Amino acid sequence: xxxxxxxxxxxxxxxxxxxxxxxxxxxxxxxxxxxxxxxxxxxxxxxxxxxxxxxxxxxxxxxxxxxxxxxxxxxxxxxxxxxxxxxxxxxxxxxxxxxxxxxxxxxxxxxxxxxxxxxxxxxxxxxxxxxxxxxxxxxxxxxxxxxxxxxxxxxxxxxxxxxxxxxxxxxxxxxxxxxxxxxxxxxxxxxxxxxxxxxxxxxxxxxxxxxxxxxxxxxxxxxxxxxxxxxxxxxxxxxxxxxxxxxxxxxxxxxxxxxxxxxxxx
Amino acid sequence: xxxxxxxxxxxxxxxxxxxxxxxxxxxxxxxxxxxxxxxxxxxxxxxxxxxxxxxxxxxxxxxxxxxxxxxxxxxxxxxxxxxxxxxxxxxxxxxxxxxxxxxxxxxxxxxxxxxxxxxxxxxxxxxxxxxxxxxxxxxxxxxxxxxxxxxxxxxxxxxxxxxxxxxxxxxxxxxxxxxxxxxxxxxxxxxxxxxxxxxxxxxxxxxxxxxxxxxxxxxxxxxxxxxxxxxxxxxxxxxxxxxxxxxxxxxxxxxxxxxxxxxxxxxxxxxxxxxxxxxxxxxxxxxxxxxxxxxxxxxxxxxxxxxxxxxxxxxxxxxxxxxxxxxxxxxxxxxxxxxxxxxxxxxxxxxxxxxxxxxxxxxxxxxxxxxxxxxxxxxxxxxxxxxxxxxxxxxxxxxxxxxxxxxxxxxxxxxxxxxxxxxxxxxxxxxxxxxxxxxxxxxxxxxxxxxxxxxxxxxxxxxxxxxxxxxxxxxxxx
Numbered sequence: 001x002x003x004x005x006x007x008x009x010x011x012x013x014x015x016x017x018x019x020x021x022x023x024x025x026x027x028x029x030x031x032x033x034x035x036x037x038x039x040x041x042x043x044x045x046x047x048x049x050x051x052x053x054x055x056x057x058x059x060x061x062x063x064x065x066x067x068x069x070x071x072x073x074x075x076x077x078x079x080x081x082x083x084x085x086x087x088x089x090x091x092x093x094x095x096x097x098x099x100x101x102x103x104x105x106x107x108x109x110x111x112x113x114x115x116x117x118x119x120x121x122x123x124x125x126x127x128x129x130x131x132x133x134x135x136x137x138x139x140x141x142x143x144x145x146x147x148x149x150x151x152x153x154x155x156x157x158x159x160x161x162x163x164x165x166x167x168x169x170x171x172x173x174x175x176x177x178x179x180x181x182x183x184x185x186x187x188x189x190x191x192x193x194x195x196x197x198x199x200x201x202x203x204x205x206x207x208x209x210x211x212x213x214x215x216x217x218x219x220x221x222x223x224x225x226x227x228x229x230x231x232x233x234x235x236x237x238x239x240x241x242x243x244x245x246x247x248x249x250x251x252x253x254x255x256x257x258x259x260x261x262x263x264x265x266x
Numbered sequence: 267x268x269x270x271x272x273x274x275x276x277x278x279x280x281x282x283x284x285x286x287x288x289x290x291x292x293x294x295x296x297x298x299x300x301x302x303x304x305x306x307x308x309x310x311x312x313x314x315x316x317x318x319x320x321x322x323x324x325x326x327x328x329x330x331x332x333x334x335x336x337x338x339x340x341x342x343x344x345x346x347x348x349x350x351x352x353x354x355x356x357x358x359x360x361x362x363x364x365x366x367x368x369x370x371x372x373x374x375x376x377x378x379x380x381x382x383x384x385x386x387x388x389x390x391x392x393x394x395x396x397x398x399x400x401x402x403x404x405x406x407x408x409x410x411x412x413x414x415x416x417x418x419x420x421x422x423x424x425x426x427x428x429x430x431x432x433x434x435x436x437x438x439x440x441x442x443x444x445x446x447x448x449x450x451x452x453x454x455x456x457x458x459x460x461x462x463x464x465x466x467x468x469x470x471x472x473x474x475x476x477x478x479x480x481x482x483x484x485x486x487x488x489x490x491x492x493x494x495x496x497x498x499x500x501x502x503x504x505x506x507x508x509x510x511x512x513x514x515x516x517x518x519x520x521x522x523x524x525x526x527x528x529x530x531x532x533x534x535x536x537x538x539x540x541x542x543x544x545x546x547x548x549x550x551x552x553x554x555x556x557x558x559x560x561x562x563x564x565x566x567x568x569x570x571x572x573x574x575x576x577x578x579x580x581x582x583x584x585x586x587x588x589x590x591x592x593x594x595x596x597x598x599x600x601x602x603x604x605x606x607x608x609x610x611x612x613x614x615x616x617x618x619x620x621x622x623x624x625x626x627x628x629x630x631x632x633x634x635x636x637x638x639x640x641x642x643x644x645x646x647x648x649x650x651x652x653x654x655x656x657x658x659x660x661x662x663x664x665x666x667x668x669x670x671x672x673x674x675x676x677x678x679x680x681x682x683x684x685x686x687x688x689x690x691x692x693x694x695x696x697x698x699x700x701x702x703x704x705x706x707x708x709x710x711x712x713x714x715x716x717x718x719x720x721x722x723x724x725x726x727x728x729x730x731x732x733x734x735x736x737x738x739x740x741x742x743x744x
Contacts, residue, residue, distance in 0.1 A: 071718065074645045075744030090592065101741065102611030102623045103637040104645035108744070112611040113632040116592075118599050119607040129599055136595040191744075193678065193716035202681040203712045206744040227744060 006152075009159050034084050034167060038225060040248040041210070046217040050185060052084065053165040055158040057183035059213070060174045060190055072208050073189040074100070075108050075227070077171050079246065081141040082109030084167045089140030092133035094126040095119045096145040107229065107244070123147050127157070134160035134168055141167040154181035186214040192224055195249065205229065207249060222252040276308040280370060310336075319526070320369075326520045326562045327360060329475055338386070340379060349477070357393045367524050377401055380457030384412035384431070401458050406432030413453035419446050431457070474512070474567040476500035483522045483559030487552055490519070490560070494547050495540075497565035502538045511536025511573030517547055519560040527554050532605060534596045534629055536571040542594055546601065596628045613637045617686055619647060619740065641684075642710060644720045644741030654721065656737035664709040665721065670739050675713040682709035683723075710743065718743035 033049025035042045042049045050056055058080075060073030081091045091114055093100070098119075102112045118133075120126035123146050133142040134157065142161075154170075161168040170183065174190075188211040194204035208225040212218075229244040273293035285300045296303055313336070321339045325331040327350075330342035343356065350356035353375050364371045374394040376382035381401035385394050388408045396404050405412065408431050411420045422445070428434060434442070434454055442450050455461035476497045484490060494517060505511060513536050517529040531546040600608045613635045614624040622637065637643070656665035664680035688704045706722040713719070720741035 071645050071742035071744050074742075078645065092595075098649045099646050101619075101644055101647040102613070103619075103641070103643035104647075104741075104743070105611075106637055107643065108645070112613065115610060116596065116628045117609050117611070118603060120603055125603055129603065132595060132598055136591050138591045138595075191716040191718065193714075194712055194718070201679060203679045203710050203718060203743075206718065207716065208744070209716075 006156065006159070009163065013159060013162055031165065034080065036080070036225075036246050037083065038223075038246045038248045040251060041212075041221065041223055041225070041246075044212070044218060044221045045185070045215060050080070050167070052167045053162050055154060055161050055168040055170065055181075055183040056080075057154075057170045057172060057181060057186040059172050059186065059188040072191045072206075073171060073174070075104070075206070076187075076189045076208055076210070077143055077169050078105045078110045079108040079227070080169060081143055081167075082111075082114075085110075085114050085140035089138060090114050090116055092116050092118060092129070092136075092139050092142045094129045094133070094142070094144040094146075096126065096147070108227070109244075123149065127153055130157060130168065131160050134166045135164050137164050137166065139166050141169055143169045143171060145171045147173055149179075149181070151180050151182065154183060158182040158184075183214075184216045185212065185218075187211065188213055195226060209252075223248050224250040224252055319524075322526050323520065323524055324360075325518070325526075326564065327356060329564075329566065334383070338383070340382075343375065349479075354393075354395050357395060361393055376404075378456060378459035379463045380414065380453065381405060381459065383414060384408055384457055388412040402435070405457055406430065410434070410450075413450065413457055415449060415453055419449050422446060423450065474501060474504050474508075474510070474570055476504065476565050477562070478564075479562045480560070483561045485556040485559035490554070490556065490563075491548060491551055493563050494551065494565070495544055497563060498540050498544045498547065501565050501567060502540045502543065505538040505567065505570065505573075509572060509574060510570045511538045512543065512567035513569040513571055514567065515543060515547065516566050516568055518564045518566075519554065519556060520562040520564070521556060521560050522558045525557070527556065527560070529554065531601055532597070533593075534600060534605070534608075534627060535593055536573045537593070538573060539590065542590065542597075545594060546597055549598070549601075593629060618688065619643065619686070642681075642743075644743045646742040647720075648740055648742075651722070651738035651740045654737050654739045656721070656723075658723075661734075664711065665737065668711075668721065668737065668739075670719075675711075675717070675719070677711050678714050679712040680709050683707035684709075686722075708740070 031052045033042075033045070033047045034052050035049035058073055058077050060076075081093075085091050086109075091110065093115060095117055096119075100117070102115075105115065106112060118129050120129050126144050126146055127149060130142050130144040130146075133139055144157075149170075157168050157170070160166075170181075174188070190209040190211075192207040192209040194207050197204045206227045208227070210223045210225045212221045214220065226247050226249040227244055228247055275287060275289050275291045275293065275296050277289055278287050282300065282303065287296050287300060287303065291299075293305075314333075317333050317337070317339065321331050321333045324339050324341055328341045328343045328346045332340050334340040343353065347353040347356050350359055357373050357375060361371060361373055372386050372389075372392050374382045374386040374389065374396065376385060376394075376396040377398060378401060381396060381404065384405055385391075385396065385408070388411070389404070394404075409420075409429060410423045410431055412431060415423075423429075423434075428437075431454070434450070435458075439451050452461065456463050478493050478497055480493075484493065497517070501512070511533075513533050515529075515531045515533070519527040519529075521527065529547055529550045531543075531550070533542075533546070537543065596608055608628050609625045610628045610630065612624045612626045612630065612633050614622055615635050616622050622643075626633075652670065654668045654670045656668040658665045662683075664677065664682060666677050668675050668677070684707070686706045686708060704725065706724055708720060708722045711719045711721055719739055720743060721737060721739050723735050723737050725735045
């Protein structure tokens, strides 16, 4: 029954795509892609960015037992979701645990009035919530912290995302590895030492070790990405936080940014 | 039909009553009276449950239905009679259905609860509808116990030779009150409708309800859905007339076998949008098991809130609410996962990091406060700061090494301290020294692998004998 419906959805999605191609609009290029704002990475992706209305997977989320710092992956996915919602729309974030911190996310452009949080007790509830969210065209993106999912479940998410044009972002534990999924891209995000600033011993701009592990129709890549915060100028009374932007600090051919990083990450 | 201690008869059926067995009789006497008496242990809890279910079922006649004592159900049927073709027809319908269930019942409709109670229990008829102002005449011949008196008061009246209710009104009230307190006078007033008596309904009664009865029971999902849609339309037009929106919905299906099925849904914001309400209900309809079918459906809005008239377009249709689709999504998520699990962050003016965020309903209007842009805050804040072992080079400096959850982190860079003091106005009575002990010095730390943390030291370093202040990890940066 379910499989039958899934098959019908596939067929109807294909029909829509064929119709779009026949209209001369091409495949997904009709909708402007979701860019990171860093030309080096966007240029490496097919269509110049992440396809909207599709499933993307980010590894490096909270592990079951805690342990390594998940802050980088959270921030990366928050920035992506914020960019998806930049021209209107909300973001639904399906949480696995408490602790996501509004002021920190706002610094990555994800304002609190744009963000709806829903907490699910298990992966099943979170996947259900994600799918519901993906069917709501008022949302720009749906983020889901999901530990385990199989190919069929990821395909359902991909179909729901495609059917309603809402971008799905899966945040998975860093250890979630080689399981096949229907996501168009798979990223691994880790922390990287901040940029050294001349004459300043403090913590510099946040840097991300960004690895594009898999990309449908594109090539994998590895970059050192830096988040440049907006100037901390005195607030002009608007009250809003000015979002910063990503910039590639270095392309990493292979090997980690810091010797010993890969070993430590295991 | 037994009661513990000295075993007595608790209740009897009609056949046993005909043989002379009555409640209160000793078990041994009853056995002697009727040798082949069939006995069941009394189960008051199960009886109460069954009665509650019966009261629930009775809400098909009126939303104001309540359990009455241990053996009755009371209904306020004011204005409900016309739905059944008159009060007499309603009573016949009720008794016929109860008989189908094998329930031996007697029913009375009267102006006052007291009169109905008395006639139903002590009147001779199975079904009685008292005419307006007919209570006094109907009650005159009934025993005084029909006034819902305590056994002491009833016995006292009996001893005075006052056996019938009709003999009481002639007596001076002062004399009655002097002898029995207010009990007898009050009972009389309630029975004759001179004193009001509130009826506490079983489920909270609502003013917004729509109702649909079927000649033939319906059990198909399509039929139930169609009926639910009609009920929703009716309810929405009622709500629109009062300029209100539903916050909760309850759909009841009265099945032919006497069971009542409930479908409940909550709404994040008041709504009277037919489509919205219907979608919330429709989700649960397939899971209903209507058995042999339902012959009555009732839709109520147990909670509602004022909702202004929406703008009407030229075509006469209400403009969809701005967050219609979002509202539906939020309601669906909340109904399945719990309303408390769907939320939004809102800035709250506080220096304490854990108090700077308020969790508000997802569609609450945005607040006009904002988080300070300049303060660097982590993306993840541990629900409870976790104690860490930290080694600092100088007493007031950042740590050079710390251990968190079993892993050692060598500090490469650090920012700080940012001193965050507790909000003194939160605790006016606290001593100054105590407050100083709660001052936190926060540091932004980057370890040798580039992971960034938010640590704090609780309280200052004191003179030598004092223990060194403790360190905590509170947040994770990007």
